[in-house]
Every structure is written in C-alpha cells, then in structure tokens.
Amino acid sequence: MAGAAGDSLGLYISIPFCRSKCTYCNFASGVYPASEHARYVNRLIDDLSGAGKWAARMGVELPRSVDSIYLGGGTPSLLEPELLERLFAAIRAQCALETDAEITVECAPGQISDATLDAMTRVGVNRVSLGVQSFIDREAQVSGRLHTRAVVLHDLQRLRAAGISNLNIDLIAGLAGQTLASWNESLGVLLDAGAPHASVYILEVDEDSRLGREMLAGGARYHAEAVPTDDAIARMYETAIDTLECAGLAQYEISNFARRGKQSRHNRRYWERRPYLGLGLDASSALRAVQQAGESGPGYLLRSTTSDDLKAYLEGSEPAETAWLSPERQHEEAWFLGLRLNAGVKLAAVRKEFGRQPVAHALEAAQDLAERGLVHVDSRTVRLTPQGQLLSNEVFQEFLGAANEEPEPVVAI
Numbered sequence: 550m551a552g553a554a555g556d557s558l559g560l561y562i563s564i565p566f567c568r569s570k571c572t573y574c575n576f577a578s579g580v581y582p583a584s585e586h587a588r589y590v591n592r593l594i595d596d597l598s599g600a601g602k603w604a605a606r607m608g609v610e611l612p613r614s615v616d617s618i619y620l621g622g623g624t625p626s627l628l629e630p631e632l633l634e635r636l637f638a639a640i641r642a643q644c645a646l647e648t649d650a651e652i653t654v655e656c657a658p659g660q661i662s663d664a665t666l667d668a669m670t671r672v673g674v675n676r677v678s679l680g681v682q683s684f685i686d687r688e689a690q691v692s693g694r695l696h697t698r699a700v701v702l703h704d705l706q707r708l709r710a711a712g713i714s715n716l717n718i719d720l721i722a723g724l725a726g727q728t729l730a731s732w733n734e735s736l737g738v739l740l741d742a743g744a745p746h747a748s749v750y751i752l753e754v755d756e757d758s759r760l761g762r763e764m765l766a767g768g769a770r771y772h773a774e775a776v777p778t779d780d781a782i783a784r785m786y787e788t789a790i791d792t793l794e795c796a797g798l799a800q801y802e803i804s805n806f807a808r809r810g811k812q813s814r815h816n817r818r819y820w821e822r823r824p825y826l827g828l829g830l831d832a833s834s835a836l837r838a839v840q841q842a843g844e845s846g847p848g849y850l851l852r853s854t855t856s857d858d859l860k861a862y863l864e865g866s867e868p869a870e871t872a873w874l875s876p877e878r879q880h881e882e883a884w885f886l887g888l889r890l891n892a893g894v895k896l897a898a899v900r901k902e903f904g905r906q907p908v909a910h911a912l913e914a915a916q917d918l919a920e921r922g923l924v925h926v927d928s929r930t931v932r933l934t935p936q937g938q939l940l941s942n943e944v945f946q947e948f949l950g951a952a953n954e955e956p957e958p959v960v961a962i
Contacts, residue, residue, distance in 0.1 A: 557647065558612040559818045560640065562593060563829030564625035565859065567657075588863055589829075590632045594639040596828050607871075609836035609851045612824060615644040617651045617815035624680075626656040630668035637672035651676055651814040653717075658696035658704050670711050676813075677708055678717040678748070684738040685731045688724045698738065705742055715811060716744040722785035723752030725776050732785045733792070740796045745811040749789045750804050751782055783939050790935070803889050803938050820886045822850075822879070831857035838873070847902055850874040880907050884931075885945035888924070893932025914947045 566586060604611035618640065640646065653676040654669060683689045684698045708716060718739050722732065739747055790800055798806040802820060805813065818825055827834045831854065838849040853868040874882070880903045887894035900908050915931045918924040923937035923944050937944050
C-alpha cells in the first residue's frame with residue numbers, strides 16, 4: 550500500500566456474516582452460506598493489495614502507517630481462524646502497523662469459539678466489542694439475539710483470561726418489551742461486569758429493518774406494539790448517562806462512555822475527520838486529496854462507499870458511491886461531527902482550518918440553537934446540551950448549509 554506523509558490511517562473492515570438477523574438491524578449484513586467466507590476474505594485481501602493503486606488513480610493520500618483496525622459486522626468472530634489469520638497477515642504485509650495500534654473485533658456473545666479466540670490473540674486483537682443490547686434474556690430473544698446473560702458473562706471471563714481486557718458492551722434503549730426497571734437492571738449488570746467502555750444506542754426505526762417496517766406499517770410479528778414510547782426511551786437514555794457517569798464511565802460522545810484512557814481510538818477518528826480506509830461490504834472511506842506544493846487549507850476530501858450487495862461486491866464491483874467534498878462541505882461536517890463529542894467544536898481550530906467568515910455564519914446558527922437550549926456557546930467552544938443530545942439530528946440539520954454563506958453541492962463522480 551502506497552505511503553503518504555501526514556496523519557496515520559485507520560482501517561475499517563466489514564464482515565457481514567451473521568447466524569441470525571436481528572429485528573432492528575439495518576446494516577448490510579445477513580445469514581450467508583459459510584462457503585462465501587473464503588471468497589469474501591480473498592476479495593478483502595485483493596482490495597487491500599490494490600488500495601495504493603486505487604488511491605493514486607483517485608488522487609488521494611493513503612498513509613501507510615496504521616494505528617487502528619476495526620472489524621465490524623455482522624459478526625466478524627464467525628470467520629474461521631485460518632481466514633482471520635490470513636487477513637491479518639495481509640494487513641501486516643501491506644501496512645506499517647504501529648506497535649500500539651488499537652485492534653478491535655466486534656463479537657456476538659456465544660459465538661466466539663475457543664479456536665477463534667486463540668486466533669484473535671495471535672493476530673494481535675486487543676479490544677473486543679460485544680453486541681449485548683440487553684442483559685434481560687427475554688428482551689434479547691425478542692430482538693433476535695441468540696445469547697443469554699449467563700453467556701455474556703462467561704464470554705467476558707474468557708476474553709479476560711485470554712488477555713483481552715479492553716472491552717466494550719453495546720446496549721440499546723427502546724427494545725420491544727423494555728421498561729425503565731429492566732433498563733436499570735441491564736445497566737447494573739453492565740457495571741458489575743466491569744467493562745471499561747459502553748455504547749448506548751437509541752433504537753432507530755426505519756424501513757431498512759424488519760422491526761422498523763412493522764412499526765411503520767402496523768403489525769405484531771416482531772413485537773412492534775411493545776416498543777417503548779419516545780418519551781420512555783429518552784428517559785432511559787438520560788438514566789444511562791447519569792448511571793454510567795456516577796460509576797466512572799464518562800460520556801465522551803453521544804452514544805459512548807469510557808473510563809479514563811479507554812475511549813475508542815478508532816471511532817474518534819470518524820468524529821475528528823481523520824483518514825480511514827473501509828474494506829468490504831458497504832464500507833466507507835474518507836481520504837484527503839493529494840495537495841500540490843504550496844497549497845494550504847483543507848483541500849478536497851474523498852468519501853467513498855462500497856456496494857451493499859454481496860454478489861456484486863464478490864464479483865469485483867467498484868465503490869458504489871464516490872463523492873468529493875469541498876472545503877465548504879467539510880466545514881459543515883466539522884460542525885455536525887464535532888458536536889457529537891462532549892468536548893464540542895473548538896472555535897480556534899475551525900477558524901484556523903476554514904477561516905473566520907465561514908465560522909461566523911455557523912455561529913449564527915449556533916446562537917439560535919443556544920436560545921432554544923440545544924447547544925451551549927462560549928468564547929472557545931460550541932457543544933450540545935443534554936436536550937441537544939436527545940435532539941441531535943435536528944441540531945445537525947441546522948448546520949447543513951447554515952455553516953456557509955453560499956453552500957456548494959457535493960460533486961459526485
């Protein structure tokens with residue numbers, strides 16, 4: 550993989566294979582034949598080896614130094630050990646993996662074989678994210694999860710015994726049948742389990758998931774009628790913030806909480822707009838255009854996303870979506886991505902990158918949002934209030950166009 554000066558790179562690798570499809574899931578993942586796993590890893594390795602030529606053709610910088618790898622899904626732990634080892638051997642052959650790189654694998658509880666766990670430790674995995682979603686067995690079952698609370702706790706013991714103690718637990722507020730009492734029980738079990746990181750998501754309802762389609766159309770197969778109200782879900786989210794904070798897991802992003810030193814380095818890369826390369830099904834990349842000598846400023850940013858169709862991807866399709874973001878569009882992103890972080894947007898930093906005039910326009914929108922109690926503005930930062938976090942999509946929409954006097958369209962190629 551070709552090298553480039555400047556920032557290091559993050560690698561996101563999509564592994565779309567699942568044993569069952571969760572009712573709320575809207576990701577490009579599914580229950581595919583195991584015979585496709587080897588073909589898929591072969592395609593990943595081909596993409597990785599060809600990434601340098603692709604970057605040169607697109608005119609973007611592709612740093613060779615890699616400081617974070619994230620295998621998401623789907624369920625990456627379903628890969629056979631030899632496929633996992635082949636993939637990481639290719640990564641090490643193509644990239645300069647930093648010695649302290651954060652290497653995360655998403656795992657489904659109860660779906661980590663002893664052989665896979667051994668392979669994970671051999672290839673250097675040092676962080677695992679467990680898709681628990683609920684510690685209440687009935688809630689997990691209704692959502693399509695295959696584990697129980699006991700299975701999750703056993704897997705946490707196994708991971709720690711294997712030397713992987715940097716652990717994240719995902720929970721979802723708003724699952725069918727969930728109550729504030731059961732939510733508090735899940736939070737309590739999470740804290741007792743001692744994981745240093747937690748991700749708390751609010752249930753998304755859209756037509757790309759079975760549960761979402763049922764809620765929009767009316768039905769009972771996936772227990773749509775038992776999904777809590779928006780007010781109840783908001784209360785669960787607020788309860789999580791308070792409960793986790795009191796236990797030492799500080800919120801640092803809308804959905805993420807961590808003990809000191811345990812924030813997700815890879816995920817911060819997205820919100821801080823640092824370069825990353827996505828490989829696999831429906832994987833996104835963000836890479837900066839090569840700048841010529843004497844150029845200054847942010848330049849253009851390439852965002853690309855691969856196909857979400859497994860057959861098309863395995864047949865070698867090019868990225869399904871590729872677009873160049875102008876500095877003006879990047880300024881908008883700097884606001885709505887930066888506001889996801891509790892630290893907020895640093896005014897000195899955006900003025901330095903984009904200039905004083907564009908920031909002044911953005912601050913007009915921020916002042917209006919501050920009057921509505923959605924953001925806090927001071928001389929140094931703009932950040933979301935607790936109410937703003939609950940209504941974050943509404944806040945972010947305000948910055949689309951408002952951050953620039955004359956918004957430019959995204960140029961698709």
